[in-house]
Amino acid sequence: MEVSHTLKWWQKDIIYQVYPRSFKDSTGNGIGDLPGIIEKADYFKWLGVKAVWLSPVYPSPMKDFGYDISDYRAIHPTLGTMENLDHLLHELHKREIKLIMDLVPNHTSDAHEWFMEARKSKDNPKRDWYIWADPSDDGGPPNNWRSEFGGSAWELDSHTGQYYCHSFLKEQPDLNWYNPEVREAMWDVMRFWLKKGVDGFRVDVLWYLIKDKLLRNNPPNPEWHEGMPDHDKLIAAFSNDQPEVHDVVEEMRRVVDEFTDRLIIGEIYLPVDKLVMYYGKEPNAGVHLPFNFHLVSTEWDAQQINQLVSTYEGALPAEGWPNWVLGNHDKARIKARIGKDQLFNAALLLLTLRGTPTMYYGDEIGMEDVEIPSEKIQDPREFREPGIGVGRDPQRTPMQWDGSKNAGFSNDEPWLPVGSDYQTNNVKNLSDKPHELLLFYRKLIALRQKEPALHGGSYHPVGVKDQLMCYKRQYKETAFIIALNMGNTDISFTHSNPIHGVVEIASNHKRVGEKIKSPLHVKGNEGLLIRIS
Ligand code: GLC
Numbered sequence: 001m002e003v004s005h006t007l008k009w010w011q012k013d014i015i016y017q018v019y020p021r022s023f024k025d026s027t028g029n030g031i032g033d034l035p036g037i038i039e040k041a042d043y044f045k046w047l048g049v050k051a052v053w054l055s056p057v058y059p060s061p062m063k064d065f066g067y068d069i070s071d072y073r074a075i076h077p078t079l080g081t082m083e084n085l086d087h088l089l090h091e092l093h094k095r096e097i098k099l100i101m102d103l104v105p106n107h108t109s110d111a112h113e114w115f116m117e118a119r120k121s122k123d124n125p126k127r128d129w130y131i132w133a134d135p136s137d138d139g140g141p142p143n144n145w146r147s148e149f150g151g152s153a154w155e156l157d158s159h160t161g162q163y164y165c166h167s168f169l170k171e172q173p174d175l176n177w178y179n180p181e182v183r184e185a186m187w188d189v190m191r192f193w194l195k196k197g198v199d200g201f202r203v204d205v206l207w208y209l210i211k212d213k214l215l216r217n218n219p220p221n222p223e224w225h226e227g228m229p230d231h232d233k234l235i236a237a238f239s240n241d242q243p244e245v246h247d248v249v250e251e252m253r254r255v256v257d258e259f260t261d262r263l264i265i266g267e268i269y270l271p272v273d274k275l276v277m278y279y280g281k282e283p284n285a286g287v288h289l290p291f292n293f294h295l296v297s298t299e300w301d302a303q304q305i306n307q308l309v310s311t312y313e314g315a316l317p318a319e320g321w322p323n324w325v326l327g328n329h330d331k332a333r334i335k336a337r338i339g340k341d342q343l344f345n346a347a348l349l350l351l352t353l354r355g356t357p358t359m360y361y362g363d364e365i366g367m368e369d370v371e372i373p374s375e376k377i378q379d380p381r382e383f384r385e386p387g388i389g390v391g392r393d394p395q396r397t398p399m400q401w402d403g404s405k406n407a408g409f410s411n412d413e414p415w416l417p418v419g420s421d422y423q424t425n426n427v428k429n430l431s432d433k434p435h436e437l438l439l440f441y442r443k444l445i446a447l448r449q450k451e452p453a454l455h456g457g458s459y460h461p462v463g464v465k466d467q468l469m470c471y472k473r474q475y476k477e478t479a480f481i482i483a484l485n486m487g488n489t490d491i492s493f494t495h496s497n498p499i500h501g502v503v504e505i506a507s508n509h510k511r512v513g514e515k516i517k518s519p520l521h522v523k524g525n526e527g528l529l530i531r532i533s
Contacts, residue, residue: 003452003456003457003475006113006131006346007198007455008396009050009051009172009261009271010068010263010289010317010321010356011016011050011096011290011355011356011455012449012455012456013048013049013051013098013356013358013454014048014050014051014351014356014357014359014445014448014449015049015050015051015052015053015100015356015357015358016044016047016051016052016053016076016264016358016359017052017053017055017328017329017358017359017360017361018035018037018052018053018054018055018359018361019032019055019329019396020032020033020034020054020055020057020066020079021065021066021079021396021415021506022396022397022398022399022409022414022415022416023036023040023361023398023399023409024037024039024040024399024401024409025035025217025243025346025398025409025414026039026412027410028410028411028412029078029101029410029412029415030410030412030414030415030448031078031079031080031410031414031415032079032353032398032399032409032410033079033080033084033086034057034079034080034081034084034087034088035084037052037054037088037420038084038087038091038277039087041091041092041095041097041338042058042095042211042483043427044092044095044097044273045095045097045258047358047364047441047442047445048442048445048446048449049097049436050096050097050098050444050449051097051098051099051100051147051199051247052092052097052098052099052100052133053100053101053102053202053265053358054100054101054102054361055067055102055138055329056069056102056104057075057076057079057080057085057101057102057348058070058072058073058074058075058076059071059074059075059077060074060076060109061109061171062076062110063087063169063171063172063380064169064171064172064290064355064380065205065378065379065396066102067168067513068103068107068108068109068110068111068169068172068474069104069108069109069112070109070111070112070169070317071112072189072192072204073189073192073199077113078114078444084507085196088511089196089197089198093197095484098199098200098263099198099199100199100201100202100263101193101198101200101201101202102201102202102204102267103186103189103201103203103204104188104204104205104206105175105177105186105204105209106167106174106175106206106208106209106284107166107167107168107172107173107174107175108172108173108175108425109168109171109172109532110171110172110173111171113483114126114130114175115129115130115173118132118173120158120159121160121332122162122292122520128176128179128187129175129176129181129182130164130165130173130174130175130176131164131165131174131175131176132157132160132162132163132165133154133165133209133215133409134161134162134163135156135161135162135163138388139305140157141153141156141163142154142156142163142215143215143216143217143218144217144218144234145165145167145173145215145217145239146167146218146230146231146233146234146235146352147167147168147169147170147216147231148167148168148231149169149231149381149384149385150169150229150230150231150384150385151230151384153165153166153167154166155170155173157322160386162444164464165211165532167205167239167240167410169380169455174208174211175184176208177209177245177248178210178213178244181252181470183248187229187251187252187255190252190256190257191255193440194255194256194258195259197417198205198262198370199261199262199263200262200263200264200265200288201256201263201265202255202265202267203252203264203265203266203267203287204247204267204379205240205267206245206266206268206269206278206287206290207240207241207245207247207266207268207269207278208239208240208266208339208527209357210240210244211238211239211240212238212239214238214243215237215238215306216237216500217238218234218236218237218238219232219235219237219238220235221232221233221235222280224472225293227388229385229388229390230385236355238472242272243273246278246281246285246286246371247278248282249266249278249285249286249287250280250281250285252264252287253284253285253286253287254395255278257517258352259286259501263286263288263289264288264289264307265287265288265289265290265291265326265358265412266287266289266290266291267291267321268290268291268526269293270291271316271376272294272308272311272315272366273296274292275290275292275315276315276316276317276320277433277506278290279317279319280319283318283319283384288321289321289323289356289523290323290468291323291325291358292312292323292324292325293325293328293331294305294308294312295308295324295349295350296323296325296326296327296328296331296333296337297328298376298488300338300342301467301486302465302466302468302469302484302485302487304373305349305466305469306461306464306469306471309353309461309471310461311458313354313425313459314388314502321355321356322353322356323355323356323357323358324350324353324355324356324357324358325357325358325360326346326349326350326359326360326363327349327360327363328360328395329360329392329395329396330360330392330395331395332389332394332395333360333362333363333367333368333369333394333395334346334360334363335363335366335367335369336368336394336395340366341488341525342468342486343435343437343493344440344507344525344527345484345485345486345507345525345526345527346422347364347437347440347441347444347521348444348482348505348527349482349484349527351441351444351445351448352444352448352454352456352480352482352529353459353471354457354459354473354474357493359375360395361399362400363400364437364438364441364442365400365425365426365430365437365438366425366428366437367397367399367400367419368392368419368421369394369395369424369499370394370397370416370418370419370420370447371394372393372394372416372417373417374392376393376416376417377391377393378393378415378416379391379392379393379396393416396416397417397419398410398414399427399428400418400421400425401426401427401428402426402427402428402429403422403423403426403428403429406418406425407419407422408426408428409439418511435509438505440505443504443505445528447504447505447529451475451478451480452475452476452478453473453474453475453476453478453479453480454480455471456475456505457474457475457478457479458473458474458475459471459472459473460472460473460474462481463495465491465493466487466489466491467485467486467487467489467491468484468485468486468487468522469483469484470483470484470493470495470499470520472532477529477533478533479531479533480501480504480529480530480531480532481499481501481518481528481529481530481533482528482529482530483503483520483522483526483527483528483530484527485523485524485525485526485527488524488525488526489524490521490522490523490524491521491522492519492520492522493520493521493522494518494520495518495520497528498517498518499520499530499532500515500516500518501515501516501530501531501532501533502514502515502516502530502531503516503528503530504528504529504531505528505529506523506527506528506529506531507524507526507527507528508523508526511526511528516528516530
C-alpha cells in the first residue's frame with residue numbers, strides 16, 4: 001500500500017500559522033479579522049497548505065494579544081463573530097483544509113469569570129482553581145520563581161492577603177491543574193470546539209501546566225549575564241515540566257480521541273530528550289506533535305543542523321511522528337536569523353526533512369523583522385524588558401498582499417507598521433515570478449504532497465562537508481538527495497556511493513533539469529533537490 005494512504009492528514013500535510021490580527025483586515029480598523037481570513041481561503045488552497053492554525057481569536061483584554069482569554073467559548077468582537085468562525089470552518093473544509101484552534105489552558109485572563117470569583121475570598125468555590133500561596137516569612141512572594149516576561153511570578157492580592165502565581169503577565173493567572181474541576185472545565189472547552197468540527201488544537205505552553213506541589217525555589221542559572229532575559233536568571237527546575245504533567249496530557253489526549261481524526265500539537269520549548277517525552281509513555285498517550293522548535297534555536301550551520309536532525313530522529317519513540325518549525329509569532333523571522341540568501345535553503349530544509357512542517361505566515365514571501373518605532377510598540381514583553389531583543393512586534397507585522405497602501409492588508413493604518421519592502425515583496429507581485437521565493441515554496445509544497453518519499457519516506461543522512469548538508473529521502477523505488485550549502489563558498493562533494501540523478505528543484509532555477517554526476521558541485525547559498533531514482 002502507498003505510504004500516503006496509511007498516513008494521517010497531520011502527518012503528510014503542511015500546517016500554516018495565521019496570526020489573525022495581522023493577516024487581513026476586512027473592516028478597515030487596522031486589525032486583521034476572521035472575515036479577512038475567509039477572503040484569503042483561496043490563497044491557502046493556491047499555496048498548497050492543508051491545515052491552518054489560528055492564534056487565539058477569543059474574547060480577551062488583549063494584554064498579551066489574545067493569550068489572555070476571558071471567555072473560551074466565544075470570539076473577540078474586534079476579530080469577528082461565532083458565525084464568522086463557523087463560516088471560516090466551512091470555507092476551509094470545502095477546500096479540504098483543516099482548522100486548528102489555539103488552546104490556552106495554563107492561564108486565563110484576570111478578567112475571566114473563574115478568576116474574578118476565585119479572588120473574592122479564600123473560601124470561594126473557585127479559589128482552588130488557581131495557584132494561591134501565603135507570603136513568605138518576610139512578607140514577600142512565596143518563592144523565587146520568575147515570570148517568563150520578567151519579574152516575580154507571584155502577585156499579591158491585597159484583598160485576601162495571598163499571592164497568586166502567573167508564569168506570564170500578572171493579568172494571566174495560572175490555573176491549578178492539580179484540581180480535577182479545572183481539568184473537566186478545560187476538557188469541556190475542548191469538546192465545545194471539537195463538536196463544532198475543528199480539527200485540533202495547538203496547546204499553548206503545555207510544559208508549564210504542572211508546577212512543583214511544594215513550590216520549591218528554582219536554582220540559579222550560573223550562565224546568566226546582564227542582557228539576558230530576567231527569567232533566565234533561574235533554572236526552571238520546579239516551575240514547569242514536572243513529571244505529573246504527563247498524566248494531564250494523557251487525559252487531554254483521551255478527550256480529543258473521543259472524536260475522529262483530530263490533532264493536538266503541544267507548544268514545548270525543551271531539550272530534545274525532554275521534548276520527546278510528550279509523545280506519551282505509550283502510543284496515543286501523549287500529544288500527536290510536540291512542537292519541535294530546535295531549528296529556531298540552532299545556529300544556521302550545516303554541521304550543527306545535521307547533528308540536530310540525527311539527535312532528534314534518534315530520540316523519537318517508535319510511534320512518534322517528527323515535526324519541524326522555522327518560525328512563529330514569538331521568534332525573530334527566519335529571514336532576520338539567517339539572511340535573504342539562505343531563504344530558499346530554509347524552505348528546502350523545512351519541506352524535505354522527515355515530519356510535519358509548520359510554516360509561519362509571510363515566511364513564504366520572505367517577510368522581514370520590521371523595525372518598530374518606539375511609539376508603535378505593542379508587545380508587553382518589550383515594555384517590560386526594553387532593548388534586549390525580547391519584543392515580538394517585529395515578526396507580527398501585517399501580511400504583505402500587494403503594493404497598494406498598507407500592503408493591501410487594511411484601508412486604515414495597521415496596528416503594527418508594514419515592512420518597508422512591501423511594494424515589491426508582496427504576494428501579488430511575486431505570484432507571477434517563477435524564480436522568486438513564493439513560487440519556489442508553492443512548487444516544493446506541490447512536490448512534497450505528491451511524492452510519498454518526501455512526505456512519508458525514510459530519512460538517511462548522506463554527509464556533511466564544511467557548510468554542505470546532504471540527506472536522502474526514500475520510499476520504495478523513489479529517492480531524492482537534498483543538498484544544502486548553508487555557507488557562501490562553493491563546495492564539491494564526493495560520496496563513497498556516487499550521487500547520480502537529475503535536479504528537480506533548485507534555489508538557482510538554471511540548475512533545474514541538470515544531470516548530476518559525482519562529484520556534486522554546490523555553489524555558495526545553493527540548494528538542490530535531486531531525484532536519484
Ligand atoms: C505562548 C505564546 C505566546 C504567549 C505565551 C503566554 O508562548 O505563543 O505568544 O505570550 O504563551 O500565553
